[in-house]
Amino acid sequence: MLVDVILRDARVVTGAGPGTDSPAEVDRMAVLNGRVVAIGDDAAGLTAREVVSLGGRTVLPGFNDAHAHSVWYGMTLIEADLSAVRSLDDVYRVVRSRAADTDPGEWVIASGFNPVLIGGAVPDADALDEASDGRPVWIKHASGHSCQLSGLGMQRAGVGAHLDREIDGGRIVVDETGRATGVLEERAMKLIQDLLLPSSIDTIARALDLATAQYAREGLTSVTDAGVAGGWIGHAPGELAGYQAAREAGTLRTRMQVMPVIDVLQSLGGHDDEPERQGLSGGLRTGWGDDALQLGPVKVFTDGSILGRTAQVTEHYDACPGQHGYLQEDPEVMRARVLAAYAAGWSVALHAVGDAALDLALDIIEEARRRDGARSVPNRVEHGIVVRPDQIDRMARLDVACVMQSSFISTFGEGIRAAVGPERTEWAQPARSVLESGMPLALSSDRPVTAGAPLRGIQSFVERLTEAGREYGHRQRITVQEALAAATVGSAQVTGQRDKGRLVPGQLADVVVLREHPVDVDVSEIHAIPVDATMVGGRFTHRSPEV
Structure with a gap:
């Protein structure tokens, strides 16, 4: 059998879990038509158009940032x-x-x-x-x-x-x-x-060229863009065309799941006995596209930011009596818009930084599920900065993914602590609690709000040290292996993309090649591990001269 690529002489970490037919680590992997076709001994007798000897380097499933811009x-x-x-x-x-x-x-x-x-x-x-x-x-x-x-x-x-x-x-x-x-x-x-605004489509395509070139250098193979085409976060009404232009030009180097903001949806009309539905023209909704460029959930802003004291919290901000932040829209108007989008088939991703805003977000999602059922692409809440323990249990019951950014800890940790005080800091970015609840844990960065290199995010999940080097919610620490799973299969799960995140036959051949395995270095040095190569669908998007 002739395949496209064989990676050999490597430490291939397959990401296969207990009880599967695939081993956890093998020494080689074969790729055909963009997917893994054989690993380990099953790949030993194959020939390939290209054979790459990696000299003992570590091969992991490609990193997946579940929330960036x-x-x-x-x-x-x-x-x-x-x-x-x-x-x-x-x-x-x-x-x-x-x-x-x-x-x-x-x-x-x-x-x-x-x-x-x-x-x-x-x-x-x-x-x-x-x-x-x-x-x-x-x-x-x-x-x-x-x-x-x-x-x-x-x-x-x-x-x-x-x-x-x-x-x-x-x-x-x-x-x-x-x-x-x-x-x-x-x-x-x-x-x-x-x-x-708006920016031109050419400018948007150029921005994606620059962004995804850096993504490739960092080992990223998939990214979810959390809000485009409208609102205060979009760059142009036709922003999706910029993605398509970059893809056609060959400069979209990562797989992209794109969330339009709810502001761009319009009434779709329908029969008199149907509920109000809002979507994109023609009825496009979550899941439209392919494994390279796909529509994700619709993005909804419920509140603002902790650092700006605009996120809505139940208890007042520390040292700021009476200050609770605010919602970005009347709650009943927001509820009606989200329910109308959900009725049209959209999954929803609700930015809810404060716990009061998170209560509202979960109320709306629960009502939407009761009326229109679950979604194959999970519903989500974004950021997880002030999350009460009771809200973890509720998210688990509703199958709502809590997509948090570990890099906030190392970048803004002291600012968050100053805003919400020590008790609520223990609830922030609750990675351990999410795993213990049985929910998938994803890695994301919110880049450019923080630095987005996934290895730095993995390190931050494990260390939980602020920019001042202080512990931050240390009971929420996770292991290196758990953080690696979050950056790969966990992010695939919360984005509803189940054919990535592992290196086993049938999965997409998205790969990052590291000079060393993160478990073999001091945790403080994980961010410094060189990324020697990145592959998307078995094609190199980044390759150092040594590979």
């Missing part, structure tokens, strides 16, 4: 980078440098700004005007839930005309004198987005 991340690779700033002076320096390469009157756009890294300070609007030499400035915060404009930027966006108007699900931040600071929270960001 690929176009947004790709755009950060085009825009001025503020991710490394450690002072306001650093911010002004980056703006000044980018302004020098920007035509007069054009916007200076910067991204990746994390106020937590500079003690919560935000740039001064007038100082931004000076640094940009009269060019308007738009700074995107790393959380995605707020942004900052310069004085001229506020003028261009018409912020002043909205100071006396209530913004549903958002806020224009003002100082003690009532003057706008330039910070726009949540849906207030629409003021600037309406001015500068």
Whole structure:
């Protein structure tokens, strides 16, 4: 039998569980037509068009990020980078440098700004005007839930005309004198987005090219893009066309599951005796597509962020009596929209950072399941930052996946602790509790909100150390093996994609080749293991010269 590729002289970790017919580790693997056809001794007698000897390297199922923002991340690779700033002076320096390469009157756009890294300070609007030499400035915060404009930027966006108007699900931040600071929270960001968006399809395709090239270098073979085509998180109404353009150009290097935001759905009509249904034109819904590009659940924002104190929590924020955050929409309006999407066949993914918002999200999902049944692609709640123990049990009963980001711990852990206090920090990113409940555990990053390299996320799941090196919910630690399973088969399960995540016959041949096995290095060094190759469907998307 002639196959396409044989990987040999390797430590192939199949991901096969107890009670299966496949061994946990073998020394070789054969690929034909994009899928694994034989492993171990069964592959020994085969010939191949290409044989790759890996010199004892570790072969794992390709990593799968179950919640990222690929176009947004790709755009950060085009825009001025503020991710490394450690002072306001650093911010002004980056703006000044980018302004020098920007035509007069054009916007200076910067991204990746994390106020937590500079003690919560935000740039001064007038100082931004000076640094940009009269060019308007738009700074995107790393959380995605707020942004900052310069004085001229506020003028261009018409912020002043909205100071006396209530913004549903958002806020224009003002100082003690009532003057706008330039910070726009949540849906207030629409003021600037309406001015500068949509992005062109070519720009979106370029962003995906840049993003997925980096994904491949990190061993990622599948990514779920959690919100496109509308709302404050989308880049263009035709954003899905950007994905298709990148795929046709051969620059979409990872398999993509794409979540449209609920804002882009429209009434589908139907018979008088049918419930209200909302979907994409023609009735497209979750599951449409193939194993390279597929529609996932519809994305719904219920609340905001912990760091911005806009996530809705039951008990007030620590040291902030009376402050509980807020929902992004009237709860009854939100409920009706989600039920209408579910009735049209969509699975749902509800961003619910605070426990009060999570209660609402689970109420809505429970009602949807009661009316219209379960879904083959699991319903989800995103982030898992404040999750009460009773909510873990409820999610398990409803088969709702809790998709959390371990990298939040190492990036924002101290900021989260300061916001919610020590008791609720013990509930945050409850990986161990999710596994003990019997639910699948996925790895995700929310990139570019945090660094997205999966090996770093695996390390963070195991260590649970904050950016200050302090323990963070240590009872929720998991093992290296459990974290690897989360990054592979666990993410496949929560995305409803059951033909990936293991390296056994019949599964997609998505592979990451590591210089060392993560169980063989000190936990603190997992992030530094070199990724020597990545394959999607048996084709290399990244290959070091040594392989």
